Amino acid sequence: MAFQTCSVSPDGYRDEQCAATASEPHFDGMIYGWTRYFGSFLDFTDYCQNPCLRSDNMFWSRRPPGLNEDGTECWDYNVGDENVYLRCVRGFCLVRLLKSLHLYALNMP
Numbered sequence: 001m002a003f004q005t006c007s008v009s010p011d012g013y014r015d016e017q018c019a020a021t022a023s024e025p026h027f028d029g030m031i032y033g034w035t036r037y038f039g040s041f042l043d044f045t046d047y048c049q050n051p052c053l054r055s056d057n058m059f060w061s062r063r064p065p066g067l068n069e070d071g072t073e074c075w076d077y078n079v080g081d082e083n084v085y086l087r088c089v090r091g092f093c094l095v096r097l098l099k100s101l102h103l104y105a106l107n108m109p
Contacts (some may be wrong), residue, residue: 003064011036013035013072013073014036014068014073015034015035017050017051017052017063017068017069017072018035018036018037018050018052018063019032019033019034019035021034021050021052021063021064022034024063024064026054026059026061032054032055032056033054033055034052034053034054034055034061034063035052035053035055036051036052036053037051037052037053037060039053039060039101040044040050041060045093045105046062047088048067048068048072048074048088048089048091048092048093048094049062049066049067049091050062050064050065050066050068051063051064051065052068059100065093067088067090067091068088068091069088070087070088070089070090071087071088072088072091073086073087073088074087074088074093076088
């Protein structure tokens with residue numbers, strides 16, 4: 001499996017994916033703007049499920065289609081190792097250890 005480098009920042013790419021869902025009504029029927037969300041309420045398994053924060057900062061949600069695009073950066077703030085490369089693939093955060101070049105899937109069935 002090969003990873004491709006994106007030309008935009010990881011946060012910018014996540015923002016684009018969240019913003020693209022703005023035309024989808026929220027469960028209250030209202031239309032909101034959305035931006036990326038990484039907060040203490042997220043579990044590592046949520047990182048590639050397109051978690052977005054509503055524009056009023058009052059609610060976060062997994063926005064349609066429910067998955068971030070393959071290649072979107074995912075991370076755990078507890079991982080501070082520059083040798084660990086994290087990317088979303090089919091809704092799961094895959095970890096690639098750059099030194100050993102092994103690919104591991106976290107939380108993948």
